[in-house]
Amino acid sequence: MNVKNGNPQEADPRPIAAVLRLRKVVERLGISRSTIYDWMNPKSPRHDPTFPLPIKLSVSSRGAVGWLESEICWWLESRRAITQESARK
Numbered sequence: 001m002n003v004k005n006g007n008p009q010e011a012d013p014r015p016i017a018a019v020l021r022l023r024k025v026v027e028r029l030g031i032s033r034s035t036i037y038d039w040m041n042p043k044s045p046r047h048d049p050t051f052p053l054p055i056k057l058s059v060s061s062r063g064a065v066g067w068l069e070s071e072i073c074w075w076l077e078s079r080r081a082i083t084q085e086s087a088r089k
Contacts, residue, residue: 019057019066028072051075 026033038046040053052071057064 018069020069020072021066025067025072050078
């Protein structure tokens with residue numbers, strides 16, 4: 001729950017960002033887990049520096065991570081724009 005000024009009665013009106021776990025990102029993009037890891041890995045020949053990095057969902061170093069749905073949607077839109085631009089040439 002978003003709270004401002006430490007008062008639970010005054011909830012923050014901003015929407016809570018949806019977090020997608022790896023399985024949902026794989027389903028949404030129609031790609032494999034290894035492709036996502038390649039896109040995130042700067043040492044991979046398939047690295048995509050524009051692909052969103054996950055956020056930590058726990059304090060543990062090996063804890064759960066997820067991607068903000070809004071960032072995945074933004075990335076998809078940017079890919080579509082690049083594709084449309086290339087088609088015009």
